[in-house]
Amino acid sequence: MSDSGTEATGAAGADPAGEVLAGEAAVDTTLLTALEAVLMVVDEPLESAEVAQALGITPAEALAALTELAADYDGDRGSRRRGFELRRAAGGWRIYSRADHHGTVADFITAGQSAKLSQAALETLAVIAYRQPVTRARISAIRGVNVDGVVRTLLLRGLIVESGADATSGAVQFVTSRVFLESMGLESLDELPDIAPYLPAGDDVPTVD
Numbered sequence: 731m732s733d734s735g736t737e738a739t740g741a742a743g744a745d746p747a748g749e750v751l752a753g754e755a756a757v758d759t760t761l762l763t764a765l766e767a768v769l770m771v772v773d774e775p776l777e778s779a780e781v782a783q784a785l786g787i788t789p790a791e792a793l794a795a796l797t798e799l800a801a802d803y804d805g806d807r808g809s810r811r812r813g814f815e816l817r818r819a820a821g822g823w824r825i826y827s828r829a830d831h832h833g834t835v836a837d838f839i840t841a842g843q844s845a846k847l848s849q850a851a852l853e854t855l856a857v858i859a860y861r862q863p864v865t866r867a868r869i870s871a872i873r874g875v876n877v878d879g880v881v882r883t884l885l886l887r888g889l890i891v892e893s894g895a896d897a898t899s900g901a902v903q904f905v906t907s908r909v910f911l912e913s914m915g916l917e918s919l920d921e922l923p924d925i926a927p928y929l930p931a932g933d934d935v936p937t938v939d
Contacts, residue, residue: 757798761785765795773866773878774901775822796823820900836886854880855889859910859922863893863903889913 768784769776776784782792796816798807800823805811815828827835847855854877857869869877881904884890888909892902906919916922 757791757795761787761791761795762799765792765799769799769816769823769825771876772824773870773876775818775820775824777822781823848880850875850877851880851883855884855906855910858884858890858904859906859919860925862905862919863896864905865896865899865901865903867899867901869904 764785765781768781778792778796779789781787781796782789785792787795800816801807802809803812803815813828813831814825816823816825819826853873854869857872858864861868861872866877866881869881881890885892885904888907890904890910891907893905894903895901896903911918
């Protein structure tokens with residue numbers, strides 16, 4: 731990603747004050763590292779206004795920091811081009827694996843299709859099976875952890891598929907696939923076992939709607 735001030739400033743880098751140049755503006759490196767920390771834990775694209783609120787800065791400062799990070803990851807600031815990128819999607823910003831390496835990432839995740847799923851993947855798959863259609867945010871809330879990577883794994887293995895958008899938030903929803911039914915030896919979701927007897931009294935019991 732480039733900006734209008736690149737020619738005027740030349741290759742940007744850290745200055746003695748601990749700042750990097752984003753076009754004609756200087757972005758503090760402490761702010762950039764804080765922004766990176768936030769971006770690493772989100773499972774939905776963040777709007778610049780949300781970044782500004784989270785970091786206590788103005789929207790203009792947030793946009794400058796996001797633009798600077800994106801350019802740095804792309805190798806436009808004299809650094810090595812990363813295997814990941816920060817790009818705009820669905821009205822916000824998010825870190826993704828670089829598209830150039832999608833095949834490598836897919837091969838890594840799907841290597842050994844017969845291999846057992848991790849405990850985290852099994853738990854996430856169970857939430858989707860009993861709560862579908864369900865969004866990433868809802869899955870994360872139920873499990874209490876970020877499930878972005880696990881959801882990608884389940885998608886690449888074909889056990890779940892995207893199924894439209896949530897009417898309220900607009901977030902992508904997920905459901906189990908035919909591959910899931912075949913893997914579980916089920917004819918339909920109606921054959922999923924009732925898990926209510928295994929939950930504490932009064933718990934929020936997942937159901938298939």
